[in-house]
Amino acid sequence: MAAMDTQEPPRSPTVAMGLAEADATMVVATSHGDCEKLKDLVHKQDPTTMLVVMASCKLQASPTEKSSRASMHPLVAAAACRGNLEELRFLLNRGRQSQTRMASGPEAGVTNILKQLNPTSTPDISQEFLNQATAYSWGNTTNTTSAMGQQATDAADVEQGGTNAVGGVTVEGDTVLHLVAANGEAQNFLDCADFSIHGLEKELLSKENNNGDTPLHFAARAGGTKMVSHLIALARARGDRIVRQLLRKVNKREETALHEAVRIGDGNIVKNLLEADRELACFPRNGGTSPLYLAISLGRHKTAKTLHDESGNGLLSYSGPNGQNALHAAVLQRPVLTRMVLEWNTNKDLTTKKDKNGRTPLHYAAGLLPVSQLSACSQALASIWGRQSVFSEVFNANTAAVYEPDNDGLYPIHVSASAGATDAIALIVKRCGGSAGLRDAKGRTFLHVAVGEKQLKIVRYACRNRSLAWILNMQDNNGNTALHLAVQDGSLRMFAALFGDRNVNLNLTNTKGETPLDISRYKLTRGTTFYYQTSEGTIYFALDFARALRSPYHRDHYYRHQNRGQQIDIEEKEMENMKDSTQSLCVGSVLIATVTFGATFTLPGGFIADDHANGGTPTLAPRYAFDAFMMANTLAFILSSAATVLLLRSGSPYPSIRSRSLFKNIAVKLVDVSVTCLVGAFALAVYVVLGPVARRTATAACVLSAIVVICNHADLWVPFAILEWAFFARYGTHPSLLMLLMWPFALVAPVMLFAFWPVLFSLLWAYFGRHNPIAVLKSFLGTLLHPLLS
Template sequence: MNSSTNIHDLLTAYGSHSCSDKGASMQKASDDVEALLNLPSGSTVSLLDGVTIEGGTALHVVATYGESDGFLRSADIIHSKANHLLFAHNKNGDTPLHCAARAGMSRMVRHLITLARDENTGVNRVKELLEVENSLKETALHQAVRIVNNDIVKLLMEENSELASFPKDGTSPLYLAILLEEDIIVETLYNASHMKLSYSGQNGQNALHAAVLRGTELTKKLLEWNSDLTTQRDENGSTPLHFAAALAQQSQRGSICWQVLEANSAALYQSDCNGLFPIHVAASVGESGTITMFLNKSPSSAGLQDSMGRTFLHVAAEKRKVRIVSSACRNRSLLWILNIQDNDGNTALHLAIQARSLRMFCALLGNRHTHLNLSNNIGQTPLDISLYGIPPGIFDDQISEAKIHFALTVVNARSGGSRRDHFEENYTRQLKYDETEQLEKAKEPTQTLCIGVALVATATFTVTFALPGGYKADEHINGGTPTLAGRYAFDAFIIASTFSFVLSVMAMVCTWC
């Protein structure tokens, strides 16, 4: 084992004491570490050259475990004999400053910064030390934010007001603080940086993406500080408005979505990598109030089509969002989008019938501007799709699919341009496919039913050998007969058990047949 593990083991041993004597234990540990570091120079150099299992040096260990005067003196001794350890990295890329900040050792953090400002040599490496990033591209400031220690955040920012701008292309301290919903630290970072800070976050997001998910107050602050964040996309192409559009109950004034939209209404016309606009996102999650707000702000956004040619009405029909479809059918200003066809040639009516939603179908059929005979790219009209939707072997005219087909027949809807024999071939093929699919779906519950009835039959059969109350002894009158025989409850039990056995056997036979 490497020699600096001695310090690590020493501090760990003292740190395992109970809370009542923890302070005294760590003070004793610091004294012992200091004594260990004051050994003759040859053995001390060997000690300082070693590393722990985590790759930490003696200074990493001292910086992590304490900030009493003894620990600070130990840090001084280590630095005087091996000043390069101040910038040494462990296996995670952390310097001693990272470790001290993560452990919440504010005195040690300040002391390490003082060591970087070596007054004896006149070399000032404070800026360099503070900007060192570990393997996750995080500085010591990230560690202070993560443990929610505003005092260390202030200390680090006072030493380097540009520290909140690191890293240049990763998760910024501000983004991290917003995710943690630490308003005070957010304010500290912004004020201490003199507005020179990074807004970047993970997966290409910025701080506004995170603020949108955390509440109105943080969103308001971010929009006041930098409204340009509204136009930036993450790695999926989503803007903060895409995120806001997916939130619930955002139609009221002052809501998160309303704030982002007011800051930049042009974000309505920015699509993500799948071609989805914010209005499509709102339709997908069923937020009719948000859609109404978007349409009031920009009526033309109703006709926005994604990469598959779908409007928000297509998306709502596919996702079975009945309220949105019904609302759109009652809105006279949206009549022009009712019959828009997507890349497959489907209108909202086609998709509502495919979704087998009677309520959406009725809403669309009830609008006289809905065209009933438009064919999609494979020549199917809504009437054709309604026939395909009727499950095989079902003749109940009360099911939704049958009602939809009947209603289209009554209003004289037409079939597509396919030859009748071709249509019937396709319909027969579809029926066979549906039957096969239904049989596959029925297999598992049937097997489960067989097991269940077999268990019931077995249990009821074995009851006859272990009747409640047992049997009379042979030396008694009618020996060997059930003790409870002749009683009403016993007779009812025997009759119920018999019926249970007979019916279970019948169920098994019927299932196998």
């Protein structure tokens, strides 16, 4: 309540007549609490106080109160939903009579209603309805009095809010006509609609619920073609202006009834609405979601065509939410929609429109997933729909859009590189070659983006296209080339694609003074452990072998500064890696030890019976391969058990980080060797059993067992296979052959020799164990020196 004191307040001439001159206070009531205070002032017995009420108004309930309070009787709602005209007429007519008679006395109104509640006076009313009416206290005078009084009070409250007082509203603010329109379109529902308009209140046709929906919205949403036509006819009876107002009325989502018809895909309702108003497809006019945009975003081709064909003189809105238009939505759907929208938009202005992020439809088309990356089924559908032509359709409509950046400075070619759309980039480069060097806000070309997003196909395309050689060494705002980013990311395949192009400079420095070799060298020192099979190690080996240069910028100071700044982070990461790797390695080593322990006492071939000579000993013990099997199995058990012990030590928190790292590295090597021993033991056991009877099968099993060892060391030969062709492309035949020889002897051969030594040792042990070692050695030396001595 607000009070305002004035020195010379205005006085009403009528009130001031015959009264002494006195100061007055203006009191304005703005809420229920203020009304209570105003009531207290009226009851005060103060002869010197004059209260002047200058104006009065009805206080409307807040939207929250209106939406949370229902005044429609359940029987009225049930009759409207069933489309029962007799029950609806009875309830609403009697309800109005009861409200009228409540003024003279509620008992009289109730008595008259009770007299009419019998089957003889209401032959069209079912006994079930009468029972329901009795269940709602219509048969008890006292309860009926209070119920009808409350109904009249609720009706009065709702009437003050501007809603139908006779039928009331639901919790969502739906009137009787809303319920009728939403639940059917049979003749009985059409009759109920007529009764609601002509028998109750004409304004029900345009009444809105709490969401702003009219009965026409409800009818269109329910797919009631007849009901929509009937409501339009009822509105036309009141004039064409009323029809346009009804059709163009938008709800709180800024949608007309046409939007509801488009959403459910009912072409008949769409036609009926557009026939009634040819300009309806232009609404809303404030740039919201148009019916055409909604139809295209839902992929409804026929509905979109109906909107275009039925709209008069091309009066069709293409607008969408967040600044988008129908072409933005079309490029994400089937190509037929894209071609259709481009045909309608003759001046091609839709291709220049941007959404709230500054992206044109060409940005959207450039980000489509390439067909080559889709599944086989999706590729078949894409070939049928012409998915590959979506980008070309939009691009050919306006090639200048290629040079239009979004709010982040990304051009369509950057979006294509991020999505891996090689075909789109190829088309852009072919038609607009200069656009290949466009930079985003970070100074990146599309090649930088492709490397950052790990789009290998885009990188390979750029390296193989001779016309793009001029962008291979372009640097971003940090001075990084695409090669810098590939080395920093540690992607061997990405590095090999760039390294294999002779136009890529290996010695450019960025703003920090780092060359690709500097970055590669630094990545090797980023941990206390170095696993030589990593991609970082292979990249460094390739750059060093290619005689790439290091930066002259204080290398010792640089590395010392970097290591000192990263030391704490390095140790934390190393602890996490060690914790995870120790658990997995320990499981593997324990599994190998368990298998080899069981194989020791479950020997191939079984044992000799106790009643024979040497009873209890292995049956196949006299064979050479059996001795080799036992030695390989023993080595596998010993090495895996030793690895388990070391892994337990590396997982303990008491040793230093360097000691734990050393234990883990040794355990890794032992596990690798124990895997080789286990595979060798398996091959020898197969040979022992099958050798005498199926030598070829036994030999094949032994050879195939080597696949496990090869896969166990795949990180040695796979990088070599990836880099070999890159060396050949950059340096030609002779340096590549040199690398082909150096790689096995420098790295692969020592590792493989270390991995296979237990198998060689097992075979030699089996041989020397069955012969006199001295005699065997003399015989070997004699054979070797005989040509020299003779």
